[in-house]
Amino acid sequence: MNNHNPNIRPIIRQLDEATANRIAAGEVVERPASAVKELIENALDAGATRIDIAIGDGGKSLIRVSDDGCGMTAEDLPLALSRHATSKIDGGDLLAINSFGFRGEALPSLGAVGRLTITSRVAGGDGAEISVAGGRMTAVRPAAGNPGTIVELRDLFFATPARLKFMRSERTEAQAVADTVRRLAMAEPYVGFTLSSDGREIFRADAEQGELFGALQTRLARIMGRDFIDNAIPLDAERDGLTLTGFAALPTYSRGAAVAQHIYVNGRPVRDKLLTGALRAGYMDVMTAGRYPAAVLYLTCDPQLVDVNVHPAKAEVRFRDPSAARGLVVSALRHCLANAGHRASSTVGDATLASFRPEPAGGLNAPPPRNYQMDYRPSGGAIRASLDLQAPAPTQQAGFGEAPSARFEHVADIGTTESPLGAARAQIHENYIIAQTEDGLVIVDQHAAHERLVYERLKAQAETNGIASQALLIPEIVELSESDANRVMSIAAELAELGLVVEEFGGGAIAVREAPAMLSKLNAQALIRDILDDLADQGASDRLRARIDAVLSSMACHGSVRSGRRMTADEMNALLREMEITPKSGQCNHGRPTWVKLRLSDIERLFGRRD
Missing domain, CATH: 3.30.230.10 (Ribosomal Protein S5; domain 2)
Structure with missing residues (x-):
């Protein structure tokens, strides 16, 4: 942008301190949540074990942060409000930073755009207070208070009213402040936090006890x-x-x-x-x-x-x-x-229970009861160690007009309820296996579960034998800039492990000489450019691996037990046992759960057997 008159030479000026602080505030303090973050980080750097935050009108009219940290003396207070004055570093090595703050910009920036008051006292010393409004500082004066520091910011952005136009609603700003407090509290389990909004406490996390990992777990349970x-x-x-x-x-x-x-x-x-x-x-x-x-x-x-x-x-x-x-x-x-193996989230079972509703009472408008045809076939013998994909589906019995929608298997010798996924007891709708566990029952989606088992098997085979590549009859030349070509060649070894062989072709171009054999229709140019986008955005790319995994997933889908396949007790139990030892079998290739568990106590509660 060039708006000045070419006949008038612009003059370089040194900005005054107040203007410089307001510019810095524009970078550091975007909204009330930003101010709260800076003040809490200062309190943590001061060794606080208790931090109380109070806001008014979403932080627009009031932000007060009180801590029990080391505090400041009367001599420290004016320095704390000076730009680039900090106790966190000595300026010798900007890569040896062990504190949250180190710039020395937060307090002077807040004082430049709001009405800031700092009250502080060190242990065994006298308290002191200083104020600054719109960049104008008052003299230090004596003040009473407990050891620690209280920073009170009122009328945020009163000195830069244009910034107020970009503020959101009070509720939205208060929520942003609460999110900031929670995020910092999740990293400091030994520090207690409280947050009040317009006089009402909206968040509280007392200091945790015990070793770090346990304290973090307890703090995360409180917050998340x-x-x-x-x-x-x-x-x-x-x-x-x-x-x-x-x-x-x-x-x-x-x-x-x-x-x-x-x-x-x-x-x-x-x-x-x-x-x-x-x-x-x-x-x-x-x-x-x-x-x-x-x-x-x-x-x-x-x-x-x-x-x-x-x-x-x-x-x-x-x-x-x-x-x-x-x-x-x-x-x-x-x-x-x-x-994690076959684990699936407990919320899946909770959602299943929530979907159960009592049957409607009888009457003229009540739907007719559903009839289930039962195919009771005793089954014995040892359980097969693995599921036979080639085993033909049992033929439909004569005399039935349609395949039965539920089958029960003989309860003896078909598995143990002590196993995590229990013993198969029935198959319903030729897709869902019902298994009995020691404390409830498990419902398994046979197609989704076996799809994951086959997929993991194919991935293991690919890892062991490598991804087969196929030489292109005519190498595909991809024209790139010099920098992009260098970026692709920097990961050429990783791409070769996945079956994609690239070489420099000169002038910024690269030649794709081999491609993964399983990717029969590969647009090499589009793939290379997608990989470049990933490298620019994330510094790495899993694009090719994702495409190979998608092919393996498709192969697993076509090679797995289909919905509608009637399975024997041996086959159902073999599926359950393989799920228990296969990684990630708790969800299918598309991220959906493969099984849900209902506890017996919850089932009894559904039928009024428990309070």
Whole structure:
């Protein structure tokens, strides 16, 4: 944009302190939630064990943050309101940052756009207070108070009224503040938090006790709900100086948006494309389209391995070795999901129970009772070790006009109820297996379950034997820029492992010489460009692996037991036993649950046998 008169030379001016602080506030303080975040982080850096937050009108008229931290002296207060004055670092090494704050911009920025008052006292010292409004500071004065600091911000953006036009409703801003407090509370289980809005307490999390992992689990149960912890798998992995801990929910405990994804780097909540892409990749073949995993991940490392000074709000980070960080997240997630075996989320069973309704009372308008034809066929003998895909379906018995909708198997010698998925007792509608467990019953979708079993078998075979490639009769030349060609060639070895062989062709172009044999109709140019988009957005690409997995999934679908197939007791129990030892068998290839469990106590409650 060039609006000045070419005949008049523009003059370079030094901006005054107030203007500079307002510009900084535009970067750091976008809304009340941003101010709350900065003030809570200051309290945490001061060693607080209790932080109380109060807001009024969604944070527009009042934000007050009180803590029991180390406090400040009367001499410290004017410095705290000066730009680039901080106790967090000495300026010697910006990669050795072990605190939330380090810029020294938050307090002067808030004082430039609002009416700010700081009251503080160190243990054994006298209290003091200082105020600043619109960048104009008052003298320090004595004040009473407990050890710690109280920061009160009133009339946010009164000095920059144009910013008020971009504020949302009071309810929306209050919700954003609550989300910020919860996100920080999830990283600090030993710190107590309270949040009040217009005098009403809307969030409370008392300080937890015990060892760190247990304290985190209890804090997450308070904030994200007991259901999340009940359906989450603990993570604990380490590689190349990076440590990943946290909890990842089962795929069947998915959400409709990415609202239950929280990632922390050295205790700092971040929204990083690299890490969110890694989280998505970890659930790649177990999550249905349009669903999002729920997870809380804590990544810790030496501060020298990560740069947090890349965003004014410190919401993004940059790793020295991005591929190591991404690889750790992806591999740890896939490993823990595989170890979950046949588990499915408890909410699936709860939803099943909720769908049950009493039958309508009898009367003229009542629907006629449904008749089920029972095919009782005693079955004995040993249980087969694996399911025979080639076994023909039993022929329909003479005398029946249609296939029976329910069959019961003889209860003796057909399995043990002590197994996690129990013993098969019936098949209904030629698609659902009913199994009895020690404390209830299990309903299994035979096609979805066997589809996952075959899919995992095919993937294991592909891993063992490698992805077969096929040489193209005429290599496909893809014209790219020099930088894009270099980016593709940087992952040429990984692509070759998946059957896609690329070579430099000169002038920025690359030649695709071999392609995965199972991808018969491959548009190499479109695939390469999609991979480039992934590399630019996430720093890595799982595009080719996803396409190969999609083919394997399709092969598994066609090679699995179909709906409508009548299965013997031996076959049903063999399916259950294989599910119990197969990774990720709790959900099909499309992310839907393969089985649900109903507890006997819940069934009895449905029939009024329990209160």
